[in-house]
Amino acid sequence: MAHVPVIGIGAISSLGNNVRQGFNAILEAQDGISPLYLFDSGLKTPPLCAQVCTIPVSDNAPNRTASLALCAARESLAHIEKRQSLSLAIVVATTVAGMTRSERFYKQLRQDPGHIENAGRELAFHEPTALSGFLCGALNAHGFYTLSTACSTGLHAIGMAKRLVETGAFDLCVAIGADTLSLLTIRGFSSLLLIDPSGCKPFDAQRAGISLGEGSGALCLASQKALRVTGVRPLAFVSGWGASADCYHMTAPHPGGAGAALAVRAALKEADCQPADIDLIATHGTATPDNDVAEINAMRTVFGKLPLFCSMKRSIGHTLAASGVLEAVFSVCALQQGIVPPTAGFAQPDEKINAAPAQVQRKELRHVLKNSFGFGGNNAAIILSHADCG
Amino acid sequence: MPRLFFHMRIVVSSMEYLSILSASAVLPSQEATWTDEVPTTLKRRDPRIWQMSYVAAARAMKNCPEEPNSIIIATALGALDETKNFLDGVFTDGLGSPRNFIASVHNSMAGKLAQEFKVAGPNLTLCDGHNSLASAIGACALLKNEDLPALVVAVDENIELLDRLIPYLSSECKQALENNKQEGAVAFVLHNKGGNHGPLVRSFGPLFIGSREPDKSCTALIQSQNPDGQTAVSLPSRTDGSFLSVPISIHELFRARSSGSFALCSFSPSSKAIAVVELCQ
Amino acid sequence: MEPLIDRLKGKIIKALKLSDVSPEDIDIDAPLIGGPLGIDSIDTLELLVLLEKEYRVTVPDVNTGRKVFASVRSLAAYIEKNRPQK
Numbered sequence: 001m002a003h004v005p006v007i008g009i010g011a012i013s014s015l016g017n018n019v020r021q022g023f024n025a026i027l028e029a030q031d032g033i034s035p036l037y038l039f040d041s042g043l044k045t046p047p048l049c050a051q052v053c054t055i056p057v058s059d060n061a062p063n064r065t066a067s068l069a070l071c072a073a074r075e076s077l078a079h080i081e082k083r084q085s086l087s088l089a090i091v092v093a094t095t096v097a098g099m100t101r102s103e104r105f106y107k108q109l110r111q112d113p114g115h116i117e118n119a120g121r122e123l124a125f126h127e128p129t130a131l132s133g134f135l136c137g138a139l140n141a142h143g144f145y146t147l148s149t150a151c152s153t154g155l156h157a158i159g160m161a162k163r164l165v166e167t168g169a170f171d172l173c174v175a176i177g178a179d180t181l182s183l184l185t186i187r188g189f190s191s192l193l194l195i196d197p198s199g200c201k202p203f204d205a206q207r208a209g210i211s212l213g214e215g216s217g218a219l220c221l222a223s224q225k226a227l228r229v230t231g232v233r234p235l236a237f238v239s240g241w242g243a244s245a246d247c248y249h250m251t252a253p254h255p256g257g258a259g260a261a262l263a264v265r266a267a268l269k270e271a272d273c274q275p276a277d278i279d280l281i282a283t284h285g286t287a288t289p290d291n292d293v294a295e296i297n298a299m300r301t302v303f304g305k306l307p308l309f310c311s312m313k314r315s316i317g318h319t320l321a322a323s324g325v326l327e328a329v330f331s332v333c334a335l336q337q338g339i340v341p342p343t344a345g346f347a348q349p350d351e352k353i354n355a356a357p358a359q360v361q362r363k364e365l366r367h368v369l370k371n372s373f374g375f376g377g378n379n380a381a382i383i384l385s386h387a388d389c390g
Numbered sequence: 391m392p393r394l395f396f397h398m399r400i401v402v403s404s405m406e407y408l409s410i411l412s413a414s415a416v417l418p419s420q421e422a423t424w425t426d427e428v429p430t431t432l433k434r435r436d437p438r439i440w441q442m443s444y445v446a447a448a449r450a451m452k453n454c455p456e457e458p459n460s461i462i463i464a465t466a467l468g469a470l471d472e473t474k475n476f477l478d479g480v481f482t483d484g485l486g487s488p489r490n491f492i493a494s495v496h497n498s499m500a501g502k503l504a505q506e507f508k509v510a511g512p513n514l515t516l517c518d519g520h521n522s523l524a525s526a527i528g529a530c531a532l533l534k535n536e537d538l539p540a541l542v543v544a545v546d547e548n549i550e551l552l553d554r555l556i557p558y559l560s561s562e563c564k565q566a567l568e569n570n571k572q573e574g575a576v577a578f579v580l581h582n583k584g585g586n587h588g589p590l591v592r593s594f595g596p597l598f599i600g601s602r603e604p605d606k607s608c609t610a611l612i613q614s615q616n617p618d619g620q621t622a623v624s625l626p627s628r629t630d631g632s633f634l635s636v637p638i639s640i641h642e643l644f645r646a647r648s649s650g651s652f653a654l655c656s657f658s659p660s661s662k663a664i665a666v667v668e669l670c671q
Numbered sequence: 672m673e674p675l676i677d678r679l680k681g682k683i684i685k686a687l688k689l690s691d692v693s694p695e696d697i698d699i700d701a702p703l704i705g706g707p708l709g710i711d712s713i714d715t716l717e718l719l720v721l722l723e724k725e726y727r728v729t730v731p732d733v734n735t736g737r738k739v740f741a742s743v744r745s746l747a748a749y750i751e752k753n754r755p756q757k
Contacts, residue, residue: 129522130660133658133660145518147515188488487717
């Protein structure tokens with residue numbers, strides 16, 4: 001198992017259309033959520049969501065998820081010239097994909113049976129795989145995989161991209177996580193009473209749920225051959241991927257965090273890292289009463305002494321399948337710049353958790369652990385390492 | 391070692407073979423009493439697509455010498471019925487059922503199987519349309535040794551709404567879904583090849599072909615991987631129009647112990663991509 | 672409140688898909704959640720939907736919810752007290 005170089009990153013979120021804008025806003029602990037204006041959710045009060053202001057024009061993208069994905073993917077590949085002789089695969093992580101168009105179609109169909117004649121056009125991109133096909137065409141990519149494991153998908157995509165490069169399957173592999181806001185996800189999380197009406201407060205004593213968000217992150221991994229051909233210096237390394245299942249409950253995490261700990265340990269083992277080597281945990285930190293306490297419990301079983309930790313969910317929202325990649329991208333920035341990001345939305349520690357996220361501070365970071373925990377008890381952990389630790 | 395596909399400029403990697411420890415299928419259209427094998431707790435309230443996945447998985451694991459350490463689901467459309475029911479609730483009286491929403495998430499089958507069978511390792515769901523099984527096998531080949539064997543379940547369901555919509559889809563999609571009534575679940579337990587000589591399986595793709603012709607692309611791909619021409623090839627145009635065509639065919643060949651090398655090709659009109667699942671036994 | 676309780680039992684069975692349970696089987700004073708019917712936390716959310724849909728009644732917070740869902744009898748009493756007058 002190798003340390004695989006990251007040679008490109010891309011990000012579009014409610015805080016900005018590129019990585020630099022997004023990370024600078026995170027460093028300022030900007031609040032990235034506002035009352036939903038993209039469409040009518042049908043709820044009495046528009047929920048607070050992280051919404052992307054304007055998406056740069058993107059060639060006939062069939063839906064909003066595709067526009068976001070293309071934007072981030074393009075940014076991650078923009079500076080990589082001379083890739084014509086290299087094979088490129090993408091691993092796409094999405095929950096919503098074309099559902100925004102499908103749910104609008106279905107709503108209209110219920111009111112007007114004649115609307116069925118538009119099915120061909122409106123449902124052409126319903127399948128998640130259609131997003132990947134579109135991106136391959138737009139990016140000149142050769143192969144792909146489409147993953148959908150809810151909130152943990154982004155990190156699994158990075159893990160699979162790592163494997164594809166280190167096994168020699170492809171020279172370049174971009175992990176792309178993308179999700180937009182949809183009626184299905186907003187009403188779905190609302191029916192589970194998981195949305196905090198006053199905005200998410202990660203790890204806070206008053207936390208009461210999530211704030212959904214839209215966005216896309218892209219991480220380009222390269223083989224040794226690709227490094228030579230492109231001449232690009234690594235920004236960081238992906239050094240470990242761990243994956244596990246809780247086997248506990250379909251929506252609540254295991255309170256002791258056993259499954260999560262398993263994933264983290266697997267990632268550490270692959271990265272050949274000891275717990276003490278981790279300088280920062282970029283948590284899942286969704287601000288649900290259950291997640292935050294279970295996550296810290298899990299981290300305590302692995303680390304004993306808890307490293308510095310942060311959550312980005314108030315700044316960029318919970319972007320579901322995109323979250324793993326988006327937050328990994330910003331973790332790469334943290335590694336590069338030697339800065340621990342703050343946690344917007346946090347004010348008071350919870351005595352049940354007995355820990356507080358870190359203040360923003362300069363710190364030499366060698367290795368960062370990024371966690372994501374999804375519905376159905378699906379756990380993912382990725383370790384990112386500083387470019388000098390390869 | 392990666393091989394370059396010069397005349398098509400597609401790069402294909404020779405993925406490692408995996409050995410098939412066991413396989414099973416649940417096809418409701420052929421088996422009226424399959425629900426007898428669904429435990430009471432699931433039968434009460436859980437979605438049909440979970441039940442089909444459960445029975446296929448239980449059957450595959452019953453005949454299997456080793457227990458799986460990870461679960462990979464291959465599904466094109468996921469829990470269609472649950473998604474529709476949730477939206478019906480929202481559009482009818484503004485109230486969507488929480489249980490419908492949970493089940494509508496694409497990886498709900500994988501999570502449920504992990505819970506029922508206590509499989510704590512990697513848990514993935516691949517959604518690549520007609521190419522989903524190839525993707526799942528590809529993902530399996532990328533797992534670490536300690537995460538194998540893996541339980542791979544290809545599952546898709548048919549609902550009345552889908553039947554109604556198909557005639558209005560593009561002609562490519564219509565053709566690819568001609569026999570979409572073939573719903574069900576096909577399960578495989580896959581392990582490292584080790585010293586095994588059969589039955590073995592591996593996959594290529596999905597590979598994006600854009601506007602290129604699927605049958606020709608598949609033929610070229612097979613020829614590049616098996617230049618000796620000993621492989622029996624099944625092209626997308628001749629397969630049964632259903633998301634489960636390839637999994638069902640692989641299962642039938644496996645069960646019949648047909649000896650030889652078989653390449654089952656698929657094409658997804660949604661992603662304009664081909665894939666191949668190759669069986670050797 | 673008898674007719675309400677009888678109808679409520681039927682609605683609970685239907686909403687939670689308890690297909691092997693009949694109204695006579697339900698003990699109206701037994702704990703609803705985690706009790707003999709095998710109702711879990713997701714079911715409580717389904718019951719909230721039921722309350723709103725069938726009786727136009729909402730539950731303001733988690734603590735009230737715990738008392739409301741303590742048993743079928745307490746649920747019926749809450750509905751009786753809070754349903755909009757016809």
